[in-house]
Amino acid sequence: MSTANRKYKDSVFVDLFSEDEKAKENFLSLYNALHGTNLQMSCPVENIRLDNVMYMNIINDVSCLVDGKIIVLAEHQSTINENMPLRFLEYIARLYEKLQAPTDRYLRKLSKIPTPEFYVFYNGKEDYPESILLKLSDAFITKPEQVPLELTVQVLNINTDKANKILTFCKPLEEYSLFVEEVRNQTQLDPENGFTNAVKICIEKGILKEYLMRKSREVINMLVAEYDYDTDIAVQREESLRIGIQQGIQQGIEQGIEQGIEQGIEQGIKRGFSDGVIKTALAFKKMGIPIAKIAEGTGLTQAEIEKL
Template sequence: MYMAERKPWDSAYKFLFSSKQVFHQFLTRFVEEDFVQGLAVDDVELVDKSFVSEELLDRESDIIYKVTLPGREVYVYVLLEFQSTPDKTIPVRMLLYILQLYDQLFRSSTKGLLPAVFPVLLYNGSLPWTVPFNISELIAPEIPQKYIPSFAYYPIIERDIPPEKLERIKGLVAAIIYLEQQEDDAALRRTIDKAISMIAEEKPEQLRQFSHWINRMFRGSLENRDIDKVNQLTEVKTMLAEVVDRIEQRGEQRGVQQGIQQGMQQGMQQKAREDARKMLERGFPIADISEITGLSEQEIKKL
């Protein structure tokens, strides 16, 4: 398939999903489960090698995040399957990887239940995904069902996501999947403008990631002018963000200066009132007190 011929696909996704902003977008826009709804970006954290074994994290096809929910934690394990044809061993492989992760969690746990691990498969092949979603369907029912392992994973099959849905979802991940759905270079060039419009509202950081992705994955498939469109959008958004930051900083500085000036004015007025009270006690005429302190005669009479 057009997409499967690109060998660095797994590592490119690994790089992309190393950004928690991108992974949060992927999780909340493409996983239709209640527990991911309402998650904030800061609720997701990439798992590093200090927590799990290097063997588990060194595979280019594995991504593991910890998700913080109210009062509990959940781990999200994503297996990237970027082969041209479905692999019937996927349920067995995923269960093996999950068990390895549970082994790590078990060793680091002290007491109580182990945290839940949510398994996700991301497949971008051109052929339909015909592999069962539960490992139990691959095991002969020669013994009672209760002794047969049951393990299901959440499938995200790129070819099955309607383009209209991706256009509605928008964002960096949707734009990438939209481009990956194109069957040849000609189709890719025809849809690049649509993909760019889908990321128009992204922040400069995500635009830079998209620009890196495009340059890495599609440099030989797109014309230079198409690559330049992405780069120009990134540069413009970055420039605008810098301008906004400068304006906000100036606004903060002005706010501090105004606060200092207001404080000084309030202090001077307080001192003037104190002096006016003392002069009233000593019998100074109100007109003279007004001229000396700068307070109006009406203010002095109130004192």
């Protein structure tokens, strides 16, 4: 990604619900849709984002203090990261440090804190349920009957084909989802001019019309940054997968050829990513590892591996 694009830290999603001049109106619309409330513009909303923290770690965020709650929103346009509860745990701890006076934690009287809520809005291309709950406790190595620490993240699929009811109650979110779909369509048809074409078409269709007319150039720059960042993350994941394969093979060699091949495949997959099984198999095939062993380690059939 170019340095110039890195300066656009916000995504269109974040700008709409956190930074734009109409962000408060959009945010309250989304809050009311999530909670079945009717908070008005007179309700205080404080933007408490931690700059760069989430963006530099795959996602961007909206964090607001409203109605005695900390609402943390995040967006995913690619595969859902199931480690989001842990990421949000780290994030909310930093937010509480920011909101509380350092002396508060040492008071004898209980110091009240805003209630946190965490949401991820998914509009990627992979099939995903309309709504799902991710739990921090699902990551625990051992899980006692009474979980000592829990954090839940509600993931909502906002692709229009899922007909998620939240889109019915929040027009800005619905139009944003339609905008993302148009961006995808236009970039497939014309990679070079897709962003510009998508903005023009959405204005013509009345999708985020007022917003896009005001900020078309900024929006295009944010889209360029977002898509460059997605590519950057994909490269990092590929590199992580490669390192995982190499480390797995090295451990296998040290423990013997036969055992090493099996453990190398296993370690490569464990340290890589579940959606990289085919790439893992292909890499081992190029290394000359027997197809039968690759099939055993990856779950692919020998016929599938031979076609790679």
